[in-house]
Amino acid sequence: MVDNKQCPVSDFEISGIELEASLPNQYASIAEPCSEDCDTKFTIEEDCSSCKPEQYCCIEINNICINFGKAKIIEDVSLKIYRNAVTAIIGPSGCGKSSFLCGINKLTDLFPNCQVNGSVKFEWDHSIYTQKASLLRRHVGMLFQKPNPFPFSIRKNLEFPLREHGISDPYEISVKVEKALSDVGLWDEVKDRVDESALSLSGGQQQRLCLARALILEPSVLLMDEPCSALDPMATKKIEGLIQELSKKMTVILVTHNLSQAKRVADHVALFWKTDNIGRLIEYGSVDDFFGQPKHELTKTYLEFG
Numbered sequence: 208m209v210d211n212k213q214c215p216v217s218d219f220e221i222s223g224i225e226l227e228a229s230l231p232n233q234y235a236s237i238a239e240p241c242s243e244d245c246d247t248k249f250t251i252e253e254d255c256s257s258c259k260p261e262q263y264c265c266i267e268i269n270n271i272c273i274n275f276g277k278a279k280i281i282e283d284v285s286l287k288i289y290r291n292a293v294t295a296i297i298g299p300s301g302c303g304k305s306s307f308l309c310g311i312n313k314l315t316d317l318f319p320n321c322q323v324n325g326s327v328k329f330e331w332d333h334s335i336y337t338q339k340a341s342l343l344r345r346h347v348g349m350l351f352q353k354p355n356p357f358p359f360s361i362r363k364n365l366e367f368p369l370r371e372h373g374i375s376d377p378y379e380i381s382v383k384v385e386k387a388l389s390d391v392g393l394w395d396e397v398k399d400r401v402d403e404s405a406l407s408l409s410g411g412q413q414q415r416l417c418l419a420r421a422l423i424l425e426p427s428v429l430l431m432d433e434p435c436s437a438l439d440p441m442a443t444k445k446i447e448g449l450i451q452e453l454s455k456k457m458t459v460i461l462v463t464h465n466l467s468q469a470k471r472v473a474d475h476v477a478l479f480w481k482t483d484n485i486g487r488l489i490e491y492g493s494v495d496d497f498f499g500q501p502k503h504e505l506t507k508t509y510l511e512f513g
């Protein structure tokens with residue numbers, strides 16, 4: 208059993224120590240302090256109060272490679288995703304951004320010809336590849352490019368994930384439904400029509416309903432794949448506001464083609480690029496460094512299009 212830990216930013220794997228799967232906010236093992244100034248020790252139940260939450264590593268991705276059949280889609284991507292921060296994934300079409308996102312929550316399992324190698328570790332467990340997909344998705348919500356409400360009522364769209372995860376008490380369900388709709392600013396717009404078809408909502412409302420559906424199980428991580436690409440500027444502004452609000456309490460990974468959006472909402476930015484026909488991570492850094500002092504020539508070139 209491990210008694211003392213240092214700050215949880217860099218690495219929560221210590222070889223030779225058997226770690227039990229733990230809940231979010233409990234840490235396994237730590238190799239480095241969070242900053243040069245911080246050498247705080249803490250027990251497994253505690254966070255380091257000297258560190259800023261955004262310095263905690265929530266997901267550690269090491270050498271992930273994704274193939275569809277014989278085609279290599281992304282190769283050797285390693286990066287740390289920080290907790291309660293927005294990480295934007297940008298890059299030209301076809302460089303593997305969506306595939307990368309799907310690799311994080313095992314949606315890649317749904318494609319029989321897809322093979323994923325490498326490791327993806329969440330702060331609450333060793334590796335997603337040892338977790339059941341249903342358990343993983345309890346903690347990791349996802350929002351897609353096009354709104355995809357089920358062809359049911361607004362209420363049933365939100366009840367569905369709750370019932371799937373064993374929540375059947377009508378009072379608890381109605382409280383959660385109202386809260387999820389309120390969290391995405393939709394409650395006042397739809398409270399008199401929750402039993403109408405979700406398909407009767409506008410595109411922007413449908414996307415917010417899908418966001419409410421992704422949030423209703425209170426995930427720790429939210430994956431968003433170009434969530435505003437089908438929306439008008441006003442609906443986009445609402446979603447961007449929600450992303451910033453949500454990132455105070457959850458970790459957000461946002462795939463976007465919109466460089467201005469990445470600059471507006473992200474704390475960290477990663478540029479993917481296809482070289483030798485394979486998607487790779489080119490540059491990753493804080494939003495200020497990425498846009499203010501890009502290091503890689505491809506980043507400089509790409510930012511000229513922004």
Ligand SMILES: Nc1ncnc2c1ncn2[C@@H]1O[C@H](COP(=O)(O)OP(=O)(O)OP(=O)(O)O)[C@@H](O)[C@H]1O
Nearest residue numbers: 275280298299300301302303304305306307318464
């Ligand atoms: N199910 C699949 N089967 C085979 N190849 C696929 C599959 N899904 C994606 N690909 C291929 O993987 C590559 C990367 O696609 P992906 O959608 O991940 O890129 P992207 O960067 O998100 O693109 P975009 O910005 O256009 O959405 C593409 O060449 C695509 O054809």
